[in-house]
Amino acid sequence: MIWKEILIRYGELSTKGRNKKDFISRLRTNIRHTFSDIGQLNILTERDRMHIEIENEEQYDVLMERLPKVFGIQSFSPVSICEKNLEDMKKLALTVMEQFKDRQITFKVEVRRSDKSFPLESHELQREIGGAVLSKNPNISVNVKKPDVELRVEVRKNAIYMMAQIIQGAGGMPVGSNGKSLLMLSGGIDSPVAGYLLMKRGVRLEAIHFFSPPYTSDNSLQKVKDLANELTKFGANIRLHVIPFTEIQVLIKERVPANTIMTTTRRLMMRIADKVREDIGALGIVTGESLGQVASQTLESLTAINDVTNTPILRPLIAFDKLEIIDIAEQIGTYETSIRPYEDCCTIFTPANPKTKPKVEKVNYYESFTEFDELIERAVRNREVYKFPEQKKKDKFEDLL
Amino acid sequence: MIYLDNSATTKPHKEVLDTFVQVNESFYANPASIHEAGVDANTLLDRARSQIAKILHTEDKYVLFTAGGTESNNFAIFGVPKANTHRGKHIITTEIEHPSILEAIKALQKDGYEVDYLQVDETGVISLEELQQKIRKDTVLVSIMHVNNEIGAIQPIEQAAKIIHENSRAVFHVDAVQSFGKLPIYFNADAGPDIISISGHKIHGLKGSGVIAFRKKMSIIPLLLGGGQESGLRSGTVAVPQAVALAKAARIATEQLEKSMDKYRKWHNDLIKFLTEFGDNIHLLSTEDGAPHILSFSVKDLKGEILINALQNRGIIVSTSSACSSKQKKTSHVVEALKIDQPFKKGVIRLSFGALNTDEDIDEFKKAFTSIMKELKGENY
Numbered sequence: 001m002i003w004k005e006i007l008i009r010y011g012e013l014s015t016k017g018r019n020k021k022d023f024i025s026r027l028r029t030n031i032r033h034t035f036s037d038i039g040q041l042n043i044l045t046e047r048d049r050m051h052i053e054i055e056n057e058e059q060y061d062v063l064m065e066r067l068p069k070v071f072g073i074q075s076f077s078p079v080s081i082c083e084k085n086l087e088d089m090k091k092l093a094l095t096v097m098e099q100f101k102d103r104q105i106t107f108k109v110e111v112r113r114s115d116k117s118f119p120l121e122s123h124e125l126q127r128e129i130g131g132a133v134l135s136k137n138p139n140i141s142v143n144v145k146k147p148d149v150e151l152r153v154e155v156r157k158n159a160i161y162m163m164a165q166i167i168q169g170a171g172g173m174p175v176g177s178n179g180k181s182l183l184m185l186s187g188g189i190d191s192p193v194a195g196y197l198l199m200k201r202g203v204r205l206e207a208i209h210f211f212s213p214p215y216t217s218d219n220s221l222q223k224v225k226d227l228a229n230e231l232t233k234f235g236a237n238i239r240l241h242v243i244p245f246t247e248i249q250v251l252i253k254e255r256v257p258a259n260t261i262m263t264t265t266r267r268l269m270m271r272i273a274d275k276v277r278e279d280i281g282a283l284g285i286v287t288g289e290s291l292g293q294v295a296s297q298t299l300e301s302l303t304a305i306n307d308v309t310n311t312p313i314l315r316p317l318i319a320f321d322k323l324e325i326i327d328i329a330e331q332i333g334t335y336e337t338s339i340r341p342y343e344d345c346c347t348i349f350t351p352a353n354p355k356t357k358p359k360v361e362k363v364n365y366y367e368s369f370t371e372f373d374e375l376i377e378r379a380v381r382n383r384e385v386y387k388f389p390e391q392k393k394k395d396k397f398e399d400l401l
Numbered sequence: 402m403i404y405l406d407n408s409a410t411t412k413p414h415k416e417v418l419d420t421f422v423q424v425n426e427s428f429y430a431n432p433a434s435i436h437e438a439g440v441d442a443n444t445l446l447d448r449a450r451s452q453i454a455k456i457l458h459t460e461d462k463y464v465l466f467t468a469g470g471t472e473s474n475n476f477a478i479f480g481v482p483k484a485n486t487h488r489g490k491h492i493i494t495t496e497i498e499h500p501s502i503l504e505a506i507k508a509l510q511k512d513g514y515e516v517d518y519l520q521v522d523e524t525g526v527i528s529l530e531e532l533q534q535k536i537r538k539d540t541v542l543v544s545i546m547h548v549n550n551e552i553g554a555i556q557p558i559e560q561a562a563k564i565i566h567e568n569s570r571a572v573f574h575v576d577a578v579q580s581f582g583k584l585p586i587y588f589n590a591d592a593g594p595d596i597i598s599i600s601g602h603k604i605h606g607l608k609g610s611g612v613i614a615f616r617k618k619m620s621i622i623p624l625l626l627g628g629g630q631e632s633g634l635r636s637g638t639v640a641v642p643q644a645v646a647l648a649k650a651a652r653i654a655t656e657q658l659e660k661s662m663d664k665y666r667k668w669h670n671d672l673i674k675f676l677t678e679f680g681d682n683i684h685l686l687s688t689e690d691g692a693p694h695i696l697s698f699s700v701k702d703l704k705g706e707i708l709i710n711a712l713q714n715r716g717i718i719v720s721t722s723s724a725c726s727s728k729q730k731k732t733s734h735v736v737e738a739l740k741i742d743q744p745f746k747k748g749v750i751r752l753s754f755g756a757l758n759t760d761e762d763i764d765e766f767k768k769a770f771t772s773i774m775k776e777l778k779g780e781n782y
């Protein structure tokens with residue numbers, strides 16, 4: 001294998017000073033975490049880039065597969081190394097460029113000479129190495145202004161480093177660099193996307209789900225667990241808090257007028273979520289709400305629901321179209337899970353005509369006849385917590401395939 | 402019994418049969434059901450699909466399970482032109498395709514489609530120049546088999562794909578029933594054929610199971626309508642046990658591919674040498690460049706059937722040119738296309754190797770064949 005290290009360029013170049021240091025050390029921790037199953041990685045960090053040593057092909061494959069999903073990485077490149085003499089450099093240049101042998105491409109050689117004592121000047125190196133590549137590859141020509149491929153040669157103290165590929169990273173900020181929030185995870189298409197977008201901005205997530213057995217099945221819970229698990233691909237552990245919600249839902253149905261059930265249900269969910277948030281020390285609550293999508297997501301409804309708390313409610317999808325949300329869900333791989341057919345708790349007691357413009361005073365009035373506080377306490381106390389990524393279960397299908 | 406008719410069908414591997422039985426016992430629920438048993442069956446089906454998609458270098462969603470090679474071929478031939486009538490009504494294929502291609506195309510011809518049949522040379526290979534000449538702006542489908550079932554000729558799929566994609570917007574279908582698991586197949590998401598057909602029972606899997614795979618999103622009209630299974634492209638409750646058995650057979654075949662290719666190539670070359678020693682009495686239809694697992698030849702002035710019976714008496718199973726055409730009395734269209742001399746037309750024999758054959762089988766065949774030739778043609782042989 002010719003690749004000896006992977007060079008990582010950071011995202012969010014605007015971060016400065018102490019923030020930058022935090023950013024880098026957070027990214028390093030997240031990378032270690034993401035690859036903990038393939039052994040201890042050798043990571044060297046610099047001010048503007050990071051180097052990961054590659055020990056074997058297997059490690060390389062896993063790195064190439066998972067790095068594009070880690071937030072905080074602008075781009076990365078596999079790098080090859082050789083001795084500091086011109087003959088070896090020419091040889092290595094040919095090896096590195098071999099991956100393009102089936103394509104018609106333009107290229108240029110870019111030299112970075114951080115070891116100023118190296119006898120050959122940048123432009124000499126460019127000419128020599130470029131010449132070597134051109135003479136052996138009729139499919140490659142030079143274009144200095146806008147090349148398809150930039151062959152980067154770095155003359156460092158200990159060796160020559162060479163790379164030709166730049167692979168796009170996920171961008172964003174390392175998860176955890178912007179605090180923690182609680183994601184309301186329903187099992188639909190929107191909430192995982194909302195979670196993903198916040199993770200991309202560096203927010204660490206825990207998730208909360210309202211479960212109403214026997215009206216909703218274990219399959220619908222499994223779907224939510226799978227979604228939580230899928231979100232861990234983006235570089236973080238996620239804890240899922242499952243709230244037993246049946247009792248509260250049944251009581252709401254008895255106590256408030258049919259067209260207010262939906263609003264009151266949402267308000268109680270929000271109150272429970274806020275309690276859990278406080279419990280786990282998170283700062284905000286994340287929802288997948290998108291303006292006007294359903295009755296509970298009109299501005300009037302959002303106002304009535306929001307009325308129960310002062311906690312910041314983060315709604316990254318508020319101005320997204322459904323189709324835009326589906327696009328992202330497909331890209332991040334949660335769509336297929338989200339469209340599994342199982343009902344969630346919101347669809348159990350839905351009236352035919354829920355109010356799309358509830359009034360806060362009226363809702364408060366209807367709710368004032370019932371003591372919900374104790375039920376809320378109990379639901380929070382009796383919640384079940386699951387940790388993701390899950391420990392690998394024995395694969396019951398393995399022998400069959 | 403020495404079974405040398407593996408291109409007709411193969412004996413299922415024990416592991417594959419075990420899988421089939423176990424899945425039927427434990428995961429028999431309908432994968433479209435939403436109860437737990439259904440979810441399990443569906444998860445298993447997805448895993449089987451994913452395993453095959455990996456082998457074929459395409460995405461999971463582009464792998465559909467069918468009831469076999471003929472259905473996969475029919476699906477491609479009927480489904481692609483009908484979804485692309487706005488682009489034209491011209492189809493290109495070869496004169497030596499399997500009947501599941503040729504008969505389907507004949508049906509389209511009756512519906513007003515214009516068809517060009519590419520000719521083959523004496524080794525059974527098409528000419529890329531002819532393909533280049535025949536391809537047109539309004540060509541909607543080109544279907545070329547990878548390995549011919551009767552003589553083992555290998556078509557230049559990679560170059561053909563290039564010509565087709567550079568000169569038209571036609572969809573390129575490859576019938577890979579005889580090559581999948583026997584030869585590396587040039588199929589991946591970036592280039593090459595757009596659709597391939599695969600069959601389970603040619604690779605020690607089960608009869609009644611096949612796959613059609615796409616390289617990318619495809620405009621295609623389904624052959625079977627109903628409950629909308631397989632992304633709406635192939636209705637009918639998916640046969641999960643067959644699908645999983647096929648995934649297993651495909652994995653085993655792929656893992657053993659290089660080893661078995663070497664083994665078949667050795668027998669192939671050895672037998673060519675052996676048969677050449679019979680001089681003018683033998684005409685080889687297969688060449689050294691052909692697929693290693695198929696060896697086809699003809700004995701002068703003899704009927705294939707006589708040879709088959711004589712070998713069978715000695716416990717060796719071979720076939721005339723193909724199992725499908727061997728019950729019909731007329732000369733096969735492939736043999737006709739090769740334009741071989743009249744005295745050799747009737748006596749075509751096909752040997753095809755499989756994973757269960759051994760060196761001893763080949764030696765036994767040689768012994769038996771020598772003694773038969775002596776019997777039928779006198780001591781001189």
